[in-house]
Amino acid sequence: MAQGTVQVTHTGTSRWRRRTGEYASLAAALEAAADGDVLTVAPGTYRENLVVQRAVTLRGPEGSPGSVRIAPLDGVPLTVRASAVVLDLHVEGQDAAAPALLVEEGTPELSGMRIVTRSAAGIEVRGGARPTVRRCTVDNPAGVGIAVLDGGGGVFEECEVVAAGQAGIAVRGGGHPRLDRCRVHHASGSGLTATGENSALEAVGCEIYEVRGSGVQITGRATAHLTDCDVHRTTSDGVTLDTDAVLTLADCRIHDVPENAVDLRSRSVLTLTRTTVRQFGRNGLSVWDPGTRVDANQCEIFDSTGDYPAVWVSDGATAVLDSCRVHDVPDALFVLDRGSRADVVDSDLSQVRNTAVSVSDGATAQLDDCRIRDAATGAWFRDHGSGGTLNNCMVDGTQTGVIVTKGADPTIERCTVDSPAEAGFYVSAGGRGTFLNCRVRGSAGYGFHVIDGCRTTLRKCRTERCARGGYEFAEGGADGPGSGPDVEDCTSDESAGLRQQPPAEPVVQTAHQSPGGLLGSVPVPRAVEEEAAATVPHPEPSSRTSQDVLGELDALVGLESVKREVRALTDMIEVGRRRREAGLKAASVKRHLVFTGSPGTGKTTVARLYGEILASLGVLEKGHLVEVSRVDLVGEHIGSTAIRTQEAFEKARGGVLFIDEAYALSPEDSGRDFGKEAIDTLVKLMEDHRDAVVVIVAGYTAEMERFLQVNPGVASRFSRTITFSDYGPEELLRIVEQQAEEHEYRLGPGVAEALQKYFTVLPKGPAFGNGRTARQTFEAMVERHAGRVAQLPEPSTDDLTLLYTEDLPELT
Numbered sequence: 001m002a003q004g005t006v007q008v009t010h011t012g013t014s015r016w017r018r019r020t021g022e023y024a025s026l027a028a029a030l031e032a033a034a035d036g037d038v039l040t041v042a043p044g045t046y047r048e049n050l051v052v053q054r055a056v057t058l059r060g061p062e063g064s065p066g067s068v069r070i071a072p073l074d075g076v077p078l079t080v081r082a083s084a085v086v087l088d089l090h091v092e093g094q095d096a097a098a099p100a101l102l103v104e105e106g107t108p109e110l111s112g113m114r115i116v117t118r119s120a121a122g123i124e125v126r127g128g129a130r131p132t133v134r135r136c137t138v139d140n141p142a143g144v145g146i147a148v149l150d151g152g153g154g155v156f157e158e159c160e161v162v163a164a165g166q167a168g169i170a171v172r173g174g175g176h177p178r179l180d181r182c183r184v185h186h187a188s189g190s191g192l193t194a195t196g197e198n199s200a201l202e203a204v205g206c207e208i209y210e211v212r213g214s215g216v217q218i219t220g221r222a223t224a225h226l227t228d229c230d231v232h233r234t235t236s237d238g239v240t241l242d243t244d245a246v247l248t249l250a251d252c253r254i255h256d257v258p259e260n261a262v263d264l265r266s267r268s269v270l271t272l273t274r275t276t277v278r279q280f281g282r283n284g285l286s287v288w289d290p291g292t293r294v295d296a297n298q299c300e301i302f303d304s305t306g307d308y309p310a311v312w313v314s315d316g317a318t319a320v321l322d323s324c325r326v327h328d329v330p331d332a333l334f335v336l337d338r339g340s341r342a343d344v345v346d347s348d349l350s351q352v353r354n355t356a357v358s359v360s361d362g363a364t365a366q367l368d369d370c371r372i373r374d375a376a377t378g379a380w381f382r383d384h385g386s387g388g389t390l391n392n393c394m395v396d397g398t399q400t401g402v403i404v405t406k407g408a409d410p411t412i413e414r415c416t417v418d419s420p421a422e423a424g425f426y427v428s429a430g431g432r433g434t435f436l437n438c439r440v441r442g443s444a445g446y447g448f449h450v451i452d453g454c455r456t457t458l459r460k461c462r463t464e465r466c467a468r469g470g471y472e473f474a475e476g477g478a479d480g481p482g483s484g485p486d487v488e489d490c491t492s493d494e495s496a497g498l499r500q501q502p503p504a505e506p507v508v509q510t511a512h513q514s515p516g517g518l519l520g521s522v523p524v525p526r527a528v529e530e531e532a533a534a535t536v537p538h539p540e541p542s543s544r545t546s547q548d549v550l551g552e553l554d555a556l557v558g559l560e561s562v563k564r565e566v567r568a569l570t571d572m573i574e575v576g577r578r579r580r581e582a583g584l585k586a587a588s589v590k591r592h593l594v595f596t597g598s599p600g601t602g603k604t605t606v607a608r609l610y611g612e613i614l615a616s617l618g619v620l621e622k623g624h625l626v627e628v629s630r631v632d633l634v635g636e637h638i639g640s641t642a643i644r645t646q647e648a649f650e651k652a653r654g655g656v657l658f659i660d661e662a663y664a665l666s667p668e669d670s671g672r673d674f675g676k677e678a679i680d681t682l683v684k685l686m687e688d689h690r691d692a693v694v695v696i697v698a699g700y701t702a703e704m705e706r707f708l709q710v711n712p713g714v715a716s717r718f719s720r721t722i723t724f725s726d727y728g729p730e731e732l733l734r735i736v737e738q739q740a741e742e743h744e745y746r747l748g749p750g751v752a753e754a755l756q757k758y759f760t761v762l763p764k765g766p767a768f769g770n771g772r773t774a775r776q777t778f779e780a781m782v783e784r785h786a787g788r789v790a791q792l793p794e795p796s797t798d799d800l801t802l803l804y805t806e807d808l809p810e811l812t
Contacts, residue, residue, distance in 0.1 A: 007040045008033050026050050026070075030058075041089070043067035051079045052086070055106075059087035065112050066090045074098075077117075080131070081105040086113065093117035096142060099124035103131045103152070111135060118142035121170075122161070125152035125177070133159055141165045145187065148175035156182055167193045168211065171222070174198040181205040190214045190240075191231070194222035201225075209233045215254070218245040218268075225250075232256040238280070241268035248273075255279045260286040261301075265317075267291035274298045281306040284329070290316035290339060300325045307706070309334035309358070313342050320345075327351045331358060332375070338362030338385060344370055353700065354664070355380050356398075359408070364388040373397050376661060378417065381408035381433070390415050399599070399661070400424075401440070403631060404431035404456070412438055419776060421599060423449040424463070427456045427485075428631055435461055442779070444772065446472045447492065456485040463492040465779075546570060546616040553609050557738065557771075558731040559602055565722045566606065569593075570613055577617060591619065592686065592717050594708065595698035597724030600770030603698045604658060606724075611656035614694060621654035621692075628657065630664040633678040641677040649685045652693045662697035663707035679714060686717050727770045729759035735774035736781075740803065745782065748804040758808055780809040 008021045008029050023029035026048050029039050035055040043064060049072045052058060060068035070077045071092035076099060078091050083106040091113065093100030100117035101110075103125045113136040115122040122138035124147045125131060131154040138145045138161045145161030148154065150173040161168040161184045168184035171177060171194040179202065184191045191208030192215070194201040199222040207230040208215045215231035216239045218224045223246040231238045231254045238257040241247055241264035252275045254261045261280040264270050265288035276299065277284045284301040287294050294317075301310045302325070309331035313319045316339035324347040326332045332349040333356065335342045340363040347367075349356040352375035359365045362385035370393045372378045378395035381387060384407030393415045395401040401417030401424045404410060409432040416439045417424035424440030427433055427450040434457040440447035447463030450456050451474040463470030470492030473485055550570065553563055573591070591614065595603040608625045615623025626648060633645045649657060659665075659682075665675040686695055697704070697714070701723060708715040727735070733756050740747060747755075755777075762773070784807040789795050 007042070008037055030054075030056070041068045045069040045071055047072050049075045049077060049079075051081065052084045052108075053081045055083045057085040057087070058089070059085075060089055064088075066114055076100070076102045078102070079104065080108045080110075080129075083107045085109045086111070088112040090114045091117065093119035095119055099147070100140070102126075103129040103154070105129055107131065109134070113137075115139065120144065121147040122164070123147070124149065125154050125175070126150045127152060130154045133157070135159065137162055139163045141188075144168075144170045144189075145184065146170070146177075147172075148177045149173045151175065153177055155180065158182065160184075162186060164188060167191070167213075167217075168208065169193070169201075171199050171201050172196045176200040177202070179203040179206050182207075184208045185210040188212045190217040191234070192224075193217040193219075194224050195220040197221040199223070203227070203229055205229065207231075211235070214238070214240040215257070216240070216247075217242075218247050219243050221245065223247070226252055228252065230255075234258070237261070237263045237286075238277075239263070239270075241270055242266050244268060247271070249275045251275065257281065258305075260284075262286065262294075263288075264294060265289045265292055265315075268293075270294040272296040272299050275300075277301045278303040279305055282308045283312040284310040284326075285312065285319065287311075287313045287317040287319050288315045292317040293319070295320045295322075296324050297322045298324065300327075302327045302329065304329040306330070311342070312336075313340050313363070316340055319343070321347050323347060325350075330354050332356045333365070334358045334360075335363040335365045336361045341365070341388075344368070346370065348373070350374050352376070353703070358382065359386045359388060359410070362386055367391065367393050369393065371396070376400075376664075378402055379410075380405075381410045381431070382406060383408055384430075387411070389413065394418070395420075395424075399629075400426050400631075402426070403428075404433040404454075405429045405631065406431060409433060412436070414438070416441065418442055419772075420445065421772065422629070423447070424466070425449070426631060427454045428452050430454060432456055435459070437461065439463070440470070441465060442776070443467060446470070448472070450474070450485045453484045458485055458487045458490050460488070461490040465493065544612065544616060546574070546613050549609050549612045549616060553606065556602060556605065557734045558727055559606070559724065562602070562606060562722055562724055565720065566610060566613070569720070570617070573614070573617055573619060577619075592695045593697075594704060594718050594721040595696055595724060596701040596704045596721060597698075598700065598726050598770055600772035601724035601726065602771060603724055604660070606722075607656055607658045607696045607698070610696070611694065615655075620656075620694060624652075624655035626652035626655060626657050627660065629660045630675065630678075633659075633665065633682075634675055641675075642681045645678045645681040646685065649682070649689070649693060652695075653689070654692065656694045656696060659695065659697045661699045661703075663699045663703040666707050683714060683717060726764065727774070729756045732759040732770075732774040732777075735771055736778045739775060739778040743778075743782070744801060745785075745803055746801050748802045751803055751805055751808075754805040754808060758811070762811065777809060781807040784809070 026046050033039055033056045038057040041060050065088040069090045074095045077093045079102045081104045091100050097120055099121040100115050100119045101123045104127050107130045109132045111134040115138045117140050121144040122140040126149045129152050133156045136159045141163045142165045144166045145164035145168045148171045153176045155178045157180045159182045164187040167189040168187035168191045173196055190213045191211040201224040203226045205228045209232045211234045214237045215234045219242040221244045225248045227250045229252045233256045237260045238254040239262040243266045245268040248271045250273045255278045258281040260283045261277040263286040285294055307330050310326050310329040311333045314336040319342045321344045327350040330353045332352045342365045344367045346369045348371045350373040355377040356372045356375040357365055357379040360382035365388040368391045372395045374397045376399045378398045378401045380403040382405055386408040387410045390412045396418040399421045401420045404427045407430045411434045413436040419442040422445040424443050424447045429452055431454050436459045438461045440463045443466040445468050447466040447470040449472045611623040611625050614620040628648045634641050665678050736755055781803050785803055789799050792799055
């Protein structure tokens with residue numbers, strides 16, 4: 001029974017019809033109504049299954065939205081089969097096999113509706129129906145929020161799905177709705193889903209969030225176009241495409257996603273324009289399978305919360321990034337598997353904790369006019385069949401600019417590597433590569449470092465201000481005598497030459513480093529190298545006392561906590577030695593250490609001094625330092641890694657083996673390389689020769705914590721972790737002052753204050769160089785000073801030595 005009455009206002013012109021009438025039930029009123037009539041329903045609950053088959057207006061009383069409840073015990077509460085207008089009704093359904101509101105025909109207008117139900121669907125549109133649905137809400141914790149099926153369509157404006165037990169909005173069977181400024185949240189399935197051939201979905205200004213599944217899921221040849229939409233706070237992927245799906249995202253924002261922000265596979269195609277992807281737990285873009293393709297233009301991918309590459313392309317897929325930015329991520333772009341390809345044009349990859357571009361397993365990457373900044377490795381072509389082209393790219397602020405290993409053969413043309421910490425270009429383990437018109441400037445290591453006799457081609461390359469030398473070509477490759485790089489018209493200023501160690505300090509070796517160097521534009525002849533090798537002295541024990549070395553440690557800028565840790569460890573070793581000399585028991589002290597902290601904080605310097613201290617105490621025979629990284633330890637096939645690791649360990653016998661970025665030996669995808677083999681070999685050597693070599697592993701704090709957790713066997717070998725804090729502005733200023741004094745320069749009036757302000761506002765991202773940045777700042781000041789003073793006809797001593805505020809480099 002109805003709890004109210006229904007007033008019907010007739011619009012017919014016949015004088016035989018009543019103008020108004022009241023009915024005790026909605027069904028009776030609908031039966032009496034004709035096209036154009038208005039049915040005003042009194043407040044109350046109506047346990048009726050309504051079917052609207054005429055173009056009438058059905059509404060609740062004005063000023064009381066939601067006061068009319070359509071709530072039958074089963075079946076479909078409201079079915080619309082005409083171009084009717086339905087306003088301000090509250091619909092409740094209880095039938096799990098039926099929708100609460102079913103639109104089957106016509107172009108009805110539904111406005112201000114509230115659907116609170118536990119039905120198969122809150123609103124279902126099917127067949128030829130094309131409704132316009134405005135400001136309606138659906139709360140259906142048992143089923144789909146809104147379903148558009150079997151060729152149905154329509155427009156949904158400012159609607160909201162506040163809860164759904166399955167998908168928030170589902171389109172299938174050729175449905176094709178348009179969503180305008182809608183919100184979907186608290187769905188237990190996907191927020192938006194479209195599946196099946198001819199199914200299509202268009203959304204403008206919509207928001208999908210708090211979804212227990214994918215935010216948007218397009219599958220089975222369906223298509224979708226989203227503009228100015230937000231997808232965030234999902235429990236699965238932000239956007240999922242599968243099986244020939246096609247999706248366009250324009251001016252959208254995808255963020256706060258624990259899994260992949262966008263995952264597509266099985267020949268799906270995605271186009272992104274001016275879209276941002278951030279705060280994702282796995283990949284920002286994950287692209288799989290032959291025929292799958294993503295085209296991104298003017299997009300930004302950043303702020304990863306996990307340890308996965310921002311863009312992952314594998315199993316024959318293709319990715320195109322045009323005018324995009326990828327930053328603040330563990331790795332920027334990984335391309336894997338034969339047939340996979342990435343094309344990157346006019347894009348920025350920056351603030352990358354590990355590798356900006358990684359190409360492996362026969363994949364191809366082409367980068368044109370790109371900029372790579374502040375990454376551990378700029379680009380790494382890893383193995384046989386992997387290649388591509390880097391053309392007119394800038395690589396700045398990396399540990400190593402480009403690495404080529406294990407038979408990879410890329411072409412690098414007109415690329416510049418600025419200020420690498422280790423090498424501009426590094427080729428090893430059978431890597432090849434062609435380098436044309438490339439340049440390395442300001443390397444703290446070598447410009448081009450080619451080892452193992454790799455058959456690399458260098459044409460018209462140039463190095464400037466490389467601390468250890470412009471070119472280093474070490475022998476020892478598998479190709480036998482005569483193998484090695486093919487060099488033509490390459491030059492180097494060689495102004496820095498090889499860094500010379502002070503006579504009192506121990507020799508510092510580098511794994512695979514040959515004693516000779518490049519003295520001109522071509523490699524030194526082998527005979528000269530052999531002669532030089534014969535004259536290189538072997539590392540000798542330090543002649544300084546431990547107190548002398550500790551004094552040098554104390555003279556370093558900052559590092560107060562590090563100095564305390566080293567002194568405490570030294571005191572324990574010294575007292576243990578004296579107790580043994582006195583015939584007393586002495587506690588066994590583990591000497592292996594973990595150094596954590598950002599680049600440029602003095603880890604290598606402290607490791608060198610630590611080795612010399614141990615030598616002066618008689619703990620180590622020589623105390624020399626051998627510095628290696630992943631590329632020096634990991635070989636190209638099973639067994640070669642163990643050999644490389646043993647060779648590095650033997651070089652360090654009697655001294656310190658310093659492994660920088662040790663966490664790279666245990667990457668997330670450890671099944672793809674032999675880093676674990678290096679770790680296992682190292683652990684055994686540390687146990688078998690515990691008194692012969694001290695091992696120090698170093699790297700970023702968070703990554704080293706993960707490394708030690710993943711490898712408890714390694715963690716148990718180390719006595720303590722020493723953290724190297726970033727330098728503050730005052731400490732960076734002191735480093736510049738020391739550099740100036742050492743090179744016979746002076747800071748003019750106000751320069752110290754200007755430098756401190758400069759270091760205060762200087763951006764300090766994950767790849768901030770600390771002490772290296774201070775030294776580079778001093779070098780830049782000296783360069784600008786030289787450009788200024790060179791214009792003076794007769795410069796005075798003050799002119800030649802004083803640095804002024806105008807010599808400070810500009811902040812970028």
